[in-house]
Amino acid sequence: MISLESLPPGTRARILGVAGGYGLSRRLMEMGFTPGTIVEVVNSGPGPLLVRVRGVVIALGRGVARKIIVQPIG
Amino acid sequence: MSEKKVIVVAVAGNPNVGKSTLFTILTGEIAHVANWPGTTVERKEGFREYRGKKIRFVDLPGTYSISATSPEEIVAREYIVSGEPDVVLVLVDSTAPERTLNLAIQVLELTPRVVVALTKADSAHSLGIHIHVNKLEEKLGVPVVLVSALEGTGLRELLDAVVDVAEGKKGRKKPLKVNYSWLEPHIAEVESLLSKYNALPEYDRRWAAVKLLEGDLRLEEILEQRGFEKLIEEIRRLRTAITRSTGKDIGEHVITSRFNLVDSIAREVVVRVKTSAVSEESLLEKLLIHPVYGPPLGLLVLLLAFTAAFALNTGFPLNILLDFMGFSEAAEVVEEYSLSGLIDTVFNYLSDILRQIMVRAKLPDWLVSLVVDGIVPGVGSVLSFFPLIVVIYIALSIIEDSGIGPRIAVSVNRFFNYFGLSGKAIYPLIIGLGCNVPAVMASRASIEEEERRQIIFSAPIIPCQARLLVILAFTTAYFTSPLHQAFAIVSIYIIAIFLTLLTSLLMRALRFKKKEPPELILEIPPIHKPSLKVVWWLTWDYSKHFLRKAGTIIVALSVATWWLLSYSPSGLASSVEESFGAIIGKTLAPLLALYGIYGENAWKTAFALLQGFVAKEALVETIAVMYGGTLSTREALLALGLTPLQAYSLLVFMTLYVPCLATLAAIFFESRSLRTTIFATIYMVALATVVSLTVYYTGLLLQTLVS
Numbered sequence: 001m002i003s004l005e006s007l008p009p010g011t012r013a014r015i016l017g018v019a020g021g022y023g024l025s026r027r028l029m030e031m032g033f034t035p036g037t038i039v040e041v042v043n044s045g046p047g048p049l050l051v052r053v054r055g056v057v058i059a060l061g062r063g064v065a066r067k068i069i070v071q072p073i074g
Numbered sequence: 075m076s077e078k079k080v081i082v083v084a085v086a087g088n089p090n091v092g093k094s095t096l097f098t099i100l101t102g103e104i105a106h107v108a109n110w111p112g113t114t115v116e117r118k119e120g121f122r123e124y125r126g127k128k129i130r131f132v133d134l135p136g137t138y139s140i141s142a143t144s145p146e147e148i149v150a151r152e153y154i155v156s157g158e159p160d161v162v163l164v165l166v167d168s169t170a171p172e173r174t175l176n177l178a179i180q181v182l183e184l185t186p187r188v189v190v191a192l193t194k195a196d197s198a199h200s201l202g203i204h205i206h207v208n209k210l211e212e213k214l215g216v217p218v219v220l221v222s223a224l225e226g227t228g229l230r231e232l233l234d235a236v237v238d239v240a241e242g243k244k245g246r247k248k249p250l251k252v253n254y255s256w257l258e259p260h261i262a263e264v265e266s267l268l269s270k271y272n273a274l275p276e277y278d279r280r281w282a283a284v285k286l287l288e289g290d291l292r293l294e295e296i297l298e299q300r301g302f303e304k305l306i307e308e309i310r311r312l313r314t315a316i317t318r319s320t321g322k323d324i325g326e327h328v329i330t331s332r333f334n335l336v337d338s339i340a341r342e343v344v345v346r347v348k349t350s351a352v353s354e355e356s357l358l359e360k361l362l363i364h365p366v367y368g369p370p371l372g373l374l375v376l377l378l379a380f381t382a383a384f385a386l387n388t389g390f391p392l393n394i395l396l397d398f399m400g401f402s403e404a405a406e407v408v409e410e411y412s413l414s415g416l417i418d419t420v421f422n423y424l425s426d427i428l429r430q431i432m433v434r435a436k437l438p439d440w441l442v443s444l445v446v447d448g449i450v451p452g453v454g455s456v457l458s459f460f461p462l463i464v465v466i467y468i469a470l471s472i473i474e475d476s477g478i479g480p481r482i483a484v485s486v487n488r489f490f491n492y493f494g495l496s497g498k499a500i501y502p503l504i505i506g507l508g509c510n511v512p513a514v515m516a517s518r519a520s521i522e523e524e525e526r527r528q529i530i531f532s533a534p535i536i537p538c539q540a541r542l543l544v545i546l547a548f549t550t551a552y553f554t555s556p557l558h559q560a561f562a563i564v565s566i567y568i569i570a571i572f573l574t575l576l577t578s579l580l581m582r583a584l585r586f587k588k589k590e591p592p593e594l595i596l597e598i599p600p601i602h603k604p605s606l607k608v609v610w611w612l613t614w615d616y617s618k619h620f621l622r623k624a625g626t627i628i629v630a631l632s633v634a635t636w637w638l639l640s641y642s643p644s645g646l647a648s649s650v651e652e653s654f655g656a657i658i659g660k661t662l663a664p665l666l667a668l669y670g671i672y673g674e675n676a677w678k679t680a681f682a683l684l685q686g687f688v689a690k691e692a693l694v695e696t697i698a699v700m701y702g703g704t705l706s707t708r709e710a711l712l713a714l715g716l717t718p719l720q721a722y723s724l725l726v727f728m729t730l731y732v733p734c735l736a737t738l739a740a741i742f743f744e745s746r747s748l749r750t751t752i753f754a755t756i757y758m759v760a761l762a763t764v765v766s767l768t769v770y771y772t773g774l775l776l777q778t779l780v781s
Contacts, residue, residue, distance in 0.1 A: 017326070022289070023143045024593065029329040030139035031595070032173045036330065045365030047488045048497070048594050054173035059484045061496070061594035 002072070004039065005049060005065035012040045013070035020067040031058065033068060080128045081240040082158055086150060086181055087165030088174050089136035090599045092193040095223040096165060097133050098611045100233075107618070110149045116518070117149075118615075124233045132159065140180050141285075142292035144521065154185055155276045160240040163189050163232075168198035168205055168220065171344050175336045178214070179252065184281050186246035188216045189235045195222040197602075202347035210343045215246040224605055249278050254331050257324065260287060260316055264309060271305045273297055287313060288325045359601050362481040369489065372482035376504050379469040384508060384539060386413060386465055394546070398556065413461035421454035443640055444633070452632025456625045462539065464617045466508045470501065471612035475604040480596050491591035493575040494582030495525060498596065502529045503574065506536035510733045512616070514740040524582060525592040530744050531754055532577040534733045535761070537570045540690035541729050547694045551711040552721040562722055570729050573761065635688050650700065659684055669723055669770055675714050679724065689734045719777070723770035730762035 007013060015037050018025040032054040033039070043050035048059045060068075087093040101120025110117045118133040134153060135146035142148050154162055164181050167174040171192075178190050192198075192205060211218045217235035221228035238244040254261060264283035268274060274282045274296065285293050286309050297306050316324060361367050385392045385408075396405035409415055425446050432442045473479045479501070487497030498519050506513030510533060517529035537545070549562045582588050635655075642652040650656060659681030666676040678700050686693035694707060701710040716724070732738060732755055742751040 022325075026141055026143050026325060026329075027138070027595065029326065030141060030143075030176065031597075032176070032333070034330045034333045035326065037333070043363050045363075045368075047365060047368075048484050048596075050363060050484070050598060055170040056173050057598040057600075059480065059487075059594060059596040059598055061487065061491075061591075063590060064593045064595055 001069055003066045004041070004051065004060070004068040004070050005062050007041045007044070007070070007072065009041050009044045011072055012038055012074055013072045014038055016069045016071055018068055020064075024064070024067070028064070028068065032056070038073070039068075039070065080130050081160050081237065082130045082132065083236055083240075084132050084134050084150075084153055084159035084162045085165070086134045086154075086162055086177065087136060087193075088138055088167065088177055090597050091136070091165045091167045091174055092223060093133070093136055093165050094612065094615075095605075095608050096191065096193060096221065097131060098608075098615075099223045099226070099229065101131050107615070107622075110153075115146050115149050122233070125237055127237060129233070129236065131163075137177070139177060140184065141288070142290050148292050151184065154181065157276070159187075161187050161189055161236050163191060163236060165191050165193050167194055168192040169194050169201055169203060171203075171205060172336060172340045175339065176333060179250065179332055179336060182214060182216070182246075182250035183252060183284075184249060184278055186216070186249050187239055188214075188245065189232070189239050190214060190216060190218045191228075191232055192218060192220045193223065195220045195228065196225055204345045204347065206343045206345070210339070213339050213343065215250065217244055224607070249281065251280065252332050252335050254284065254328060256320065257284075257287065257316075257327060257331075260312065263312065267305060267308060271302055273300065273302050273305055284328060287316070288328050289313060356601060358478075359481070362478065363484055368481075368485035372478075372485045372500075375473070375478060376482060376500070379473060380466065380504060380508060383465040383469045384462075386461075413465070417454065417457050417461065421450060421457070425450050425454075440640075440646055443646075444636065447640065448633045448636030449629065452629040452636075456621070456629060460617065460621065462509055463512055464613060466505055466512060467613040467616045468609060470505065471609040471616075472604045475608050475612065477599045477601040480598050481601075483596060484594070484598070487594050492579075494528060494579045494588070494591055495575075496520070496522075496592040496594045498594070499525070499529055499578075502533045503536060503571075506533045506538060506574075508539055510534045510536065510538050510737040511740045514737060514744050515616075517744055520592070521595070522592040524586045524588060527745065527750075528578040528581050528586075530741055530750070531581055531757075532574045534737050534741065534754070534758065535570055535574040535577060535730060537567055537729050538690070538733055540734065544686070544690055544693050544728055545725055547707060548711060548721050548725050551708045552716065552718050558718075562725070566725055566729055569726060569765065573730065573765065577757075577761075632688070635685075655684065656681060668767060669720055671716065671720060675716075679714060683724075683728065683731075686728060687732055687735065689736070690728070693728065719770065719773040723766045723773070726769050727762045727766035730765060731759045 001016065004013065004015075015033055015035050017035050018028050018033060020028065037053060040052045041049060042052050042057055048061050049065045050057055050059050051065075052058075085093060085097055097118070097120065101122050106119040108117050109115060115135050120131050120133075122129045122131065132153070134150040137144070137147045137150055140147050140151040140154075142151075153159065162181050162185055164178040165174075166178050178188070182188050190210070192207070192210075198205070205220070207218050207220055217239060219228050219232040219235055221232055223229075235244065261280060261283045264286055265279050268279050268282060268286075274293065277293075282293060294306055297303075313324065361371055364371075393405040393408045396402070396408060410419070428450060429442060429446045432445065470479075473482070483497035483500060485497070486500050490497050490499050501519060502513045502516040505516055513533040513536065514530050517526045517533065520526040520529060545563055545566055549559045553559045553562055582591075638655040638658075639647075639650060639653045641647055641654055642657075643654070647653040656677070660677045662680040662684070663677035666672070666679055671679055678697065681700070682693050682696045685696040694711070697714065698707050698710040701713050738751060738755060741754050742748065745751065
């Protein structure tokens with residue numbers, strides 16, 4: 001089990017769960033970060049992570065990305 | 075339904091789905107902007123006549139869901155169940171149906187009277203995304219219309235569908251049922267509880283049951299207000315029992331089940347064809363989010379855009395540059411023909427003519443003075459702000475509509491995190507360099523309430539253009555060498571911007587007791603050429619808002635200031651020196667002894683600072699007027715007889731204490747709290763005093779050490 005934050009750019013992963021508080025995990029899931037969904041890391045530098053989920057690119061602060069638990073695929 | 079009745083349509087959609095564009099196309103213009111009752115969430119309305127019927131469109135805030143995680147989401151769903159809208163128009167982005175259908179499903183679970191608009195049909199087509207509209211209609215049971223707001227296609231069909239659903243000719247009879255598998259028996263259980271107590275009759279019972287099982291705080295709050303404590307207890311007990319026996323999170327299960335339905339629908343109705351447009355990121359896109367090149371490039375784009383905007387408006391910095399290169403005449407021309415220069419000229423002219431006409435008509439003195447010295451300059455100062463605001467918003471709308479904006483916010487996020495802000499705070503802060511009023515209003519972009527309040531509180535410390543004018547006037551009068559002038563100007567900006575960021579950080583750490591910076595979650599739309607139409611709509615929309623809200627207040631306050639300056643305890647004052655304003659100035663004058671300023675100069679300075687409380691550009695003018703108006707501005711400023719150190723310390727004070735009354739009005743409107751407004755005022759005055767005195771005495775100390 002690793003967090004989305006630790007993935008290098010170009011990696012694809014399956015979401016296992018969101019480990020935030022009620023409001024944050026709810027908001028993330030409603031934006032499409034639901035368990036089972038595939039995410040792709042588009043860009044990852046020292047700043048926020050850019051990920052593609054359900055056809056949309058979303059910037060996530062590293063603190064947020066750390067709360068999304070994933071399993072890399074491929 | 076009678077022919078006369080107005081059809082009310084609530085427009086819902088995710089952010090970035092093209093909602094404001096479609097809204098403006100449908101209604102022509104926004105007829106009415108207000109806040110949703112009891113919130114700072116903006117409510118826009120517009121009208122449209124179609125097939126002999128009047129349709130009223132009400133724009134719901136852009137949200138990803140109608141759970142109750144933000145005020146926007148609560149506003150949206152409570153309006154839908156309020157009984158006012160006849161139809162809910164839900165916008166689904168055809169370039170990202172797998173994400174944006176989620177909101178449509180949620181609304182369909184709440185009400186059957188829905189029309190779905192598939193937006194951005196043109197971009198979807200070029201990306202090779204095709205959606206079977208008929209099949210989607212079949213799946214959802216409501217009309218689905220493919221539209222392209224920019225090409226104007228699909229609008230008639232959309233309006234037809236809206237009228238048909240409003241009249242009950244098309245659409246569903248009952249809300250959509252999503253299959254929640256193992257949760258179903260429990261949903262039935264809560265439904266029967268709700269019917270037993272007859273609680274929440276305005277909501278669809280199944281929808282309310284699901285939400286209550288998820289732990290919806292807002293519904294519980296409503297139940298509590300209506301005295302259903304026992305029902306809440308029963309539901310909570312049930313919820314704990316389910317979580318314990320299944321070991322699963324109900325909310326997660328509900329959202330996942332809904333997305334499973336979205337996915338199964340999308341698999342059947344969406345076809346993706348590979349085209350060449352699918353889609354390598356452009357060089358600009360890559361550079362903007364590059365960890366090293368991104369932040370400077372983003373800042374450069376913003377600074378260029380706003381410098382151009384400022385130059386158009388006040389001539390700065392073009393005039394200074396020309397002056398510096400020895401073209402002082404050209405500099406004057408640039409200043410005179412800048413937008414605010416032109417408006418100034420027009421209003422001075424108007425004032426003169428009005429005075430002549432009114433004096434000739436033998437109107438009483440006080441009335442002439444009220445109109446000519448109070449109302450006309452008041453309206454004039456609103457209007458001279460106006461081009462600045464329009465120009466800033468044009469720049470901002472271009473950056474926003476092109477998709478560059480969110481990328482800049484991402485690239486500067488790390489820097490702003492140090493000060494307890496997210497990258498999104500760059501906009502209010504940059505706008506603040508132009509004018510603090512829209513800067514405070516731009517705090518709305520923050521999703522976190524704490525960050526929003528940090529911005530409302532700290533953005534007014536940023537030196538705006540009006541303060542720049544004062545800084546320029548004083549530095550050119552009191553510092554002879556260009557090097558010293560430049561040092562004075564730049565150092566004041568650095569002090570002010572540092573204090574802005576520090577204020578925000580202190581507020582987060584001490585007031586809100588938060589160690590972590592705000593979380594950044596921001597959708598990044600593809601970069602595209604901005605549409606002139608959209609840019610103009612956005613600009614006009616924002617600017618009109620400013621005119622209505624700030625405008626009224628500024629005019630009212632100008633009249634109040636006029637009264638303070640024109641009346642003395644014994645009626646109409648014969649000169650400014652006898653006025654209430656001067657009396658207040660004289661009362662405050664002893665404080666200036668702290669800066670080593672005494673006597674006549676002290677009360678005149680205090681009085682000028684008091685004027686600057688209303689509007690900073692009035693500060694220099696007041697000093698000129700008090701010295702008889704015959705001296706040039708520079709000579710009048712020098713007549714105050716300050717040392718360069720005193721002048722610099724006063725400038726620091728002037729920059730930091732309350733920007734102007736219009737900004738205070740903006741703080742009040744955005745915070746909706748008189749207490750916050752008063753506290754912000756006290757904070758800024760205290761900050762200004764402490765910092766400027768520190769500067770003054772450090773300066774004195776250094777001087778004695780050197781000599």
